[in-house]
Amino acid sequence: MQLIKDFLTEACAAPSPQGREFLIKPVLDRYFGRYCSDYACTGNESMIYSMPGVSGGARIMLDAHIDEIALMVSEVTEKGFLRVVPVGAVNPCCLVAKPVRVYGREVLNGIISQAPAFARGKGDSVEFEELLVDLGLPPEEVREKVPVGSPVLHDRQPFLLTEDMITGRGLDDRAGIAAMLECARLLAENRPESSVYFSCSTREEGPGAGALSSVNQIRPDLAIVIDVSGGYMPGKSGPQQVHLGKGPEVPFGNRINQKLFERLKQLSAETEVPIQTVAAAGRTGDDTEVIMDANEGVPCALISIPLCYMHTPVEVVSVRDISQCGALAAALIKSLDGPGWEELLCC
Amino acid sequence: MLLKELCMLPGLTGYEAPVRDFIRSRLDEVGIACRVDRLGNIIAENPGPADRKLMLTADMDEVSMIVTGIESSGWLKFGITGHLDPSVLDSCDVLIENSVSGVIGVKPIHALKREERGKPVPADALLIDIGARSREEAEARVQIGAKVTFAPRFRQLGCLVSGKAVDARVGCSVLLDLLLKKPPIGFTAVFSVIGRLDGKGLKVGVNQVQPDAVVQIKAAECADLDTVKPERQAAVLGDGPCFFMKDGGTVYDIALARRARRAAESEGIRTQLYRYCKTENYDIHYAMLAKPGADWLVMGVPCRYTESPVAALSLEDYRESVRLAEMLTRFLTKEEA
Numbered sequence: 123m124q125l126i127k128d129f130l131t132e133a134c135a136a137p138s139p140q141g142r143e144f145l146i147k148p149v150l151d152r153y154f155g156r157y158c159s160d161y162a163c164t165g166n167e168s169m170i171y172s173m174p175g176v177s178g179g180a181r182i183m184l185d186a187h188i189d190e191i192a193l194m195v196s197e198v199t200e201k202g203f204l205r206v207v208p209v210g211a212v213n214p215c216c217l218v219a220k221p222v223r224v225y226g227r228e229v230l231n232g233i234i235s236q237a238p239a240f241a242r243g244k245g246d247s248v249e250f251e252e253l254l255v256d257l258g259l260p261p262e263e264v265r266e267k268v269p270v271g272s273p274v275l276h277d278r279q280p281f282l283l284t285e286d287m288i289t290g291r292g293l294d295d296r297a298g299i300a301a302m303l304e305c306a307r308l309l310a311e312n313r314p315e316s317s318v319y320f321s322c323s324t325r326e327e328g329p330g331a332g333a334l335s336s337v338n339q340i341r342p343d344l345a346i347v348i349d350v351s352g353g354y355m356p357g358k359s360g361p362q363q364v365h366l367g368k369g370p371e372v373p374f375g376n377r378i379n380q381k382l383f384e385r386l387k388q389l390s391a392e393t394e395v396p397i398q399t400v401a402a403a404g405r406t407g408d409d410t411e412v413i414m415d416a417n418e419g420v421p422c423a424l425i426s427i428p429l430c431y432m433h434t435p436v437e438v439v440s441v442r443d444i445s446q447c448g449a450l451a452a453a454l455i456k457s458l459d460g461p462g463w464e465e466l467l468c469c
Numbered sequence: 470m471l472l473k474e475l476c477m478l479p480g481l482t483g484y485e486a487p488v489r490d491f492i493r494s495r496l497d498e499v500g501i502a503c504r505v506d507r508l509g510n511i512i513a514e515n516p517g518p519a520d521r522k523l524m525l526t527a528d529m530d531e532v533s534m535i536v537t538g539i540e541s542s543g544w545l546k547f548g549i550t551g552h553l554d555p556s557v558l559d560s561c562d563v564l565i566e567n568s569v570s571g572v573i574g575v576k577p578i579h580a581l582k583r584e585e586r587g588k589p590v591p592a593d594a595l596l597i598d599i600g601a602r603s604r605e606e607a608e609a610r611v612q613i614g615a616k617v618t619f620a621p622r623f624r625q626l627g628c629l630v631s632g633k634a635v636d637a638r639v640g641c642s643v644l645l646d647l648l649l650k651k652p653p654i655g656f657t658a659v660f661s662v663i664g665r666l667d668g669k670g671l672k673v674g675v676n677q678v679q680p681d682a683v684v685q686i687k688a689a690e691c692a693d694l695d696t697v698k699p700e701r702q703a704a705v706l707g708d709g710p711c712f713f714m715k716d717g718g719t720v721y722d723i724a725l726a727r728r729a730r731r732a733a734e735s736e737g738i739r740t741q742l743y744r745y746c747k748t749e750n751y752d753i754h755y756a757m758l759a760k761p762g763a764d765w766l767v768m769g770v771p772c773r774y775t776e777s778p779v780a781a782l783s784l785e786d787y788r789e790s791v792r793l794a795e796m797l798t799r800f801l802t803k804e805e806a
Contacts, residue, residue: 201693201694211579213581213586215575215586218557218589219557219561219779220560220779221622221631231626232626235774236696237692237696238554238774240692241694241697241703246556247589249587251696254695256694257626258628263627278562281570283570286600289572352577352580355542355574355596356542365602432578433577434559435560436560436573
């Protein structure tokens, strides 16, 4: 689990807003490079680290998205503040009185907030039009240093709340990337026959173009998608709540290949990795959506890591859940060694 | 300037000891005589001649929270001491008993109905997450009554500095800087407690010192943003320290403030008038009862995002504020009662 903690400590401190995911490539190179011999980049800048298998083995794509929720500068105001728009789904309530970094021609410290209560209009709702980023600089300098379109990210270092719980900006979906890394580590010690491609996919919070470009490049026989899912917190109601620390969530439903799901359940029992199964009636809302119907169709398995406070700067996950997710993915891949894996994918 | 050190310390209302100890140590180092009264105020003497009994004062405490409950799920309930806009609590970092980190996290956007987006969660529905997932796990690390502040952080951005308690401690910092310069006019400095609520420390300080004239130094909350009409901005960062005209309960001596501004101008110190009043602030209103007839000047260092983890002020305004405080000691000793 130290590998996961070390990786997240670096990754959650590095930027990867949608469209500029390559900014985090040095961190990915350093970690995936330990276990994967090959690297390729797609047209949509997804970064694919891979370990070749033997001929006749399956081609397996693992997918976790490397882009993170961000804001984008839409305007420099008369006084030299910045107006922003969200890139991905963001509740403006989480942007009041927060430290940020603005990635313009140089990286600048900033504060995003709204007007104080005494100066606001009636009503207490927070709106993007009322939020401003303060750089503490005169307007001419801001205009020179910050082009419209510059990404803005929360300025927050990751850290451990407990031995197991980690909090950090962008755990959605660096937790998934970390699980892929853990899987790579396990497979490097115990090489599968399959060729395994770890796709750090771009643009998941947008159209999913990164994952699609990876599928087109890899042409996998099946895909294992690793994303995060909303973990239980007090006040969250509804059936099928998943809890942090109780193991990865493994959904089933129309998006998921039934046999791969059954195999995951079986492996969970065999390896004593606890899982929380969840019936997903509709869409799963992640890269599965674009991978499943690419080209001739790709059978998908989905393993999710429970996460609290999604799309806010204070996301929290359990490191053990990530580790178990990686172990489960590795077990699934190893179980496809030998002849007969093709039958698994037939309906 | 010791503003960063002062801001990084925990100094909750009623529990100001870490800040008090820090200030006392700095005063002891340069041989400035000081004592601590029964409520916890520091009363220090700047030696020197003075025709009138002069008192300069600043609060030591910051807005804070206290753990009021531990849920069976492991999350913590809390109450707020002082006034703050609860919208700053959404997704913020806190520190409990200066050692246990926590986050105040809210339901993700995906779990909200459309009409719930953009609506701040009321403070009494917010919870602190310290990573515990059971009552037992939480109780092993935190007790009911545990003291909570925003997580300490101090950053520079452009010409500003920003962080937890920058607004709460700027008064102390200016007063401390002034004392360390050893200005020529004699005055009593009172670093007071319980400023965030209703200024009980200040009133007790005035009771003991019985000054002829008082200067209180604090932060002046600005709204100088493009989203606010100029007439509602109250003060402008960079235009120099503010003179307040009133608080929630009482009007100050505006003619005196204007004379002080003219005197400041003649020495090349920029000042402005604070053009709004925060109605929760009643500390002078009560403290005036302790010595009726004393002259009161309240000066504020312009500050944005007060009572939040990112309160910010301009270093240029800060320096002008120290110059102004020193000038006021000379100005007030010449003024007739």
